[in-house]
Amino acid sequence: KLILLLLLERENNKSIPSQQAQSKRWAEHFKEVLNRPNPAITPVFETEIQIPSLNAPIDDFSMEEIKQAIKKLKNNKASGSDDISGEMLKATDEESMGFLRTLMNDVWQNETPPKDWKDGVIFKLPKKGDLSNCNNWRGITLLSTPGKLFCSILMERLKKAVDARLREEQAGFRPHRSCTDHIFTLRSIIEESIEFTSDKCYRLLESI
Numbered sequence: 466k467l468i469l470l471l472l473l474e475r476e477n478n479k480s481i482p483s484q485q486a487q488s489k490r491w492a493e494h495f496k497e498v499l500n501r502p503n504p505a506i507t508p509v510f511e512t513e514i515q516i517p518s519l520n521a522p523i524d525d526f527s528m529e530e531i532k533q534a535i536k537k538l539k540n541n542k543a544s545g546s547d548d549i550s551g552e553m554l555k556a557t558d559e560e561s562m563g564f565l566r567t568l569m570n571d572v573w574q575n576e577t578p579p580k581d582w583k584d585g586v587i588f589k590l591p592k593k594g595d596l597s598n599c600n601n602w603r604g605i606t607l608l609s610t611p612g613k614l615f616c617s618i619l620m621e622r623l624k625k626a627v628d629a630r631l632r633e634e635q636a637g638f639r640p641h642r643s644c645t646d647h648i649f650t651l652r653s654i655i656e657e658s659i660e661f662t663s664d665k666c667y668r669l670l671e672s673i
Contacts, residue, residue: 480597494599495587521626525570526618528562534617538610543588545609547581554610569615582612 481487538551557565572578585606594601628639636642651667658665 490599491587491589495604498604517630519623519626520629521622526566526573528566530618530621531562531566531569531614534614534621537617538614542610543607545581545607545612546584546586547609547611549610551610554614565611568611569618572615578612578615579609582609582615584609 481490535551535554535557538554540552542551544550554565568579572582585608587604587606589602589604592601592603596602631639634647636647637644655667657663658667
């Protein structure tokens with residue numbers, strides 16, 4: 466779904482007067498932008514690395530998981546094609562919450578999400594430059610709030626399983642942690658070594 470605001474120009478600089486033609490042009494543009502080919506990646510290791518499976522729970526969603534995920538939803542956020550906002554879910558009573566849990570567990574067991582969860586409403590925001598050029602617009606996709614709620618519960622399960630495997634020393638890309646502390650500690654050790662003329666060698670590694 467596309468929101469049309471003004472006339473556009475094709476690559477040959479001809480204007481597109483009709484709304485139908487503009488819709489087609491926007492569809493072509495976002496199809497090209499959102500479906501770019503994956504970059505070629507050169508394998509770093511000659512042999513395949515065996516990655517152990519995560520011990521993440523696969524049982525049905527509990528009511529507590531759903532309630533905690535709803536509490537984390539932000540207010541004043543645009544809804545998807547189903548017009549269900551975060552505020553509506555926060556105001557849901559126990560009976561309706563039970564229906565939501567039944568729906569989510571049905572999706573989880575049968576792997577058949579509702580169509581609304583798979584639909585995205587593309588809304589475009591202007592950038593700098595000539596706004597008759599599609600490339601000078603930034604597209605954002607509005608997704609279903611219940612669908613995002615479902616994904617957030619899965620993400621929380623995966624985060625807990627991954628955190629259990631990470632080393633305590635890892636600070637990057639983890640909540641409430643920062644690499645700044647590690648860098649500060651290393652700099653302090655180096656400065657003390659220089660001050661007391663200590664013959665030591667340090668190596669700072671960044672894993673990818």
